[in-house]
Amino acid sequence: MALWALLLTTLTSSLLSLLLFSAAAAVISGRRGRRRAVGFFHPYTNDGGGGERVLWCAVKAVQEENPDLDCAVFTGDDASPQNLSARALDRFGVKLLRPLQVVRLYRRKWIEEHTYPHFTMIGQSLGSVYLSWEALRKFTPQFYFDTSGYAFTYPLARIFGCKVICYTHYPTISSDMVSRVLQQSSMYNNDALIAKSMLLSRCKVVYYTLFSWLYGLVGSSAHLAMVNSSWTRSHIESLWKIPRRTKRVYPPCDTSSxxxxxxxxxxxxxxxxxxxxxxxxxxxxxxxxxxxxxxxxxxxxxxxxxxxxxxxxxxxxxxxxxxxxxxxxxxxxxxxxxxxxxxxxxxxxxxxxxxxxxxxxxxxxxxxxxxxxxxxxxxxxxxxxxxxxxxxxxxxxxxxxxxxxxxxxxxxxxxxxxxxxxxxxxxxxxxxxxxxxxxxxxSEQKFFEDFEAAVQPILAPKASS
The missing domain is CATH 3.40.50.2000 (Glycogen Phosphorylase B;)
Structure with missing residues (x-):
């Protein structure tokens, strides 16, 4: 019973904290004007993975199609615009049209795994709201673009008056994860101690089920959700229930060179x-x-x-x-x-x-x-x-x-x-x-074509006004 109470307390406190942050943001957003810009929420701009390639290709695509919109990146890394442009070119072969604005974040520890030895998903999700609150206080763009999968930040961005666009590489929670817990399979995201216990496994299923509901609630607030594969699309459509606003855009791969x-x-x-x-x-x-x-x-x-x-x-x-x-x-x-x-x-x-x-x-x-x-x-x-x-x-x-x-x-x-x-x-x-x-x-060219077709209905009306 103590574990059940802890689960419910964790989820309840998460909801209350989200509401408190949102309320604070609403007050602040009334005092600050939104910038004619696209703000890319990407706390780790040095991870070297496919997600970072998507970031730089997305920035380049926006710069090409919407030159009147500034681009900013919210990151916890200490890097200058010139350094990030150089990294995009050296690491991924992506040449940005012009340097972007860098908004440095200092509360990134709140989204790191080691900060939450237990209930990591809900901890990181709540931490992302806090980190996004710091970002939007410093710079409020007209378009908030999440390229790292922090769906719990979307309601907050909307309260700040932003249009919310996301590129989701994978769902934070999925039916496959729930199935593995039910089957008591030990994996990197299911501790062996829990896998060996029927009671703990059942409790974790309850936790996952409640988290899935929360994840679906916050994710549904996105104005546009781009996903990177058929598998991701099936899960996101099931959880977020916004199929008309969900578009499959395969990630950019350097196939030409x-x-x-x-x-x-x-x-x-x-x-x-x-x-x-x-x-x-x-x-x-x-x-x-x-x-x-x-x-x-x-x-x-x-x-x-x-x-x-x-x-x-x-x-x-x-x-x-x-x-x-x-x-x-x-x-x-x-x-x-x-x-x-x-x-x-x-x-x-x-x-x-x-x-x-x-x-x-x-x-x-x-x-x-x-x-x-x-x-x-x-x-x-x-x-x-x-x-x-x-x-x-x-x-x-x-x-x-x-x-x-x-x-x-x-x-x-x-x-x-x-x-x-x-x-x-x-x-x-x-x-x-x-x-x-x-x-x-x-190919990258295919990504640019599909990406622009998806985002232009969101960006173009504001960009031409």
Whole structure:
């Protein structure tokens, strides 16, 4: 009963706090005028992932189509407009038309996971409201654009008088998460202690159910919700219930420069690459175990492959996770065949992709999977997790030809790695060519077209008035 009371108290206090922040914002918004600008709420502008690419491409698209609208970014990073423009170009190859205004946030700790050892989702959601309150107090734009998935900030932005637009990479809560708790499955977002207890699992289901209702309530206040995949759209439409205001816009993937890479690859020392942030949900450990298993099963007379991990670290926890991977590679006696590349420049990433024959991805229910598209565009055969975005949108046949492989378990990944390594060159080239053709569906140009078609009905009336 104490746990039930704690759950209800947490949710009730969250609602009350949200109302208090909103009330305070309403008073402030009456005293401050809104700026003729689009404010991008993106607290981490150095995470190096697909979400950051979406941010810079979205800024560029707004600058191109609405030159009379200023662009500002709300971030907790200490960076100048010039530094951010340089980062967008160096890391992602996105050249902004002009520097954007930077609104520095100092309360970012309230959205960090370690701040909330328990009830992390509701804690971070409430923290995002507080952080957004700081942002909107400092700078109130006409259009509030969330590119990081903080739906609880939308009612607050509307009270400040903003039009709310969001690009949602994945739902904060989903029916899949609830199902796993019901099945008592232990994962990065379901502690083993809870998974082993029927009572605690039932209580967590109640918590998730109540949170889902709250999430749907705040999300429905968006004027426009763009989502990155079919899987994400199905969940957002179910939770937010605004299908007419929900548009699927595939994220921008750099397919143009990657498609210039030759499809032929070195066969003496085949390279397998893994591009992802060093986060728990990316399941790098599974890739390492599968690679070690594949190496052990590989015939001794065949060349030894190399596995390249390429990614970035957001914080100390990610750095510790990276170190554990390095230690684990030594324990598995494969450290001579594994390399780690952290925070590489975009040009270096292109070079690494140009030498790889296969690319690993192992996140369960990955909402989309930009790295998979990058593999395909570069002529790298993807071996992706058999769920969500990769399964529903990306690793599908193109013109009747196979474009890659899907796997779930360590054994399946190992078997597929061996299959690619021992594949005749004509067969590998045929799959790589089909994968490259399919990757064109997710180009930056396609993103700009779909993005502008979605946002212009919101931005254009105000921009032309």
């Amino acid at each position: 990657l498609q210039l890479l030759p499809l032929e690859r070195p066969v003496r020392s085949p390279v397998i690459i893994s591009v992802a942030q060093f986060r728990p949900e990316k399941a790098h450990g599974l890739q390492l175990e599968a690679f070690a298993l594949a190496v052990r099963r590989l015939d001794q007379d065949l060349p030894r492959p190399k596995l390249l991990f390429v990614g970035s670290c957001r914080n100390k926890q990610d750095e510790e996770r990276l170190q554990k991977l390095k230690n684990r590679s030594k324990e598995l006696n494969i450290d001579d065949y594994v390399e780690f590349h952290r925070d590489v420049m975009y040009r270096d990433l292109v070079q690494l992709l140009g030498g790889a024959v296969a690319g690993l991805h192992s996140m369960i229910d990955e909402h989309f999977g930009i790295s998979i598209v990058e593999y395909m565009a570069a002529g790298v055969i993807p071996i992706a997790h058999n769920s969500a975005g990769p399964k529903m949108d990306i690793v599908l046949n193109e013109g009747g030809h196979q474009t890659g492989f899907l796997a779930s378990s360590k054994e399946e990944y190992a078997e597929t790695i061996l299959k690619v390594l021992m594949m005749p060159e004509p067969e590998r080239l045929a799959i790589a060519a089909a994968a490259r053709k399919r990757a064109q569906r997710f």
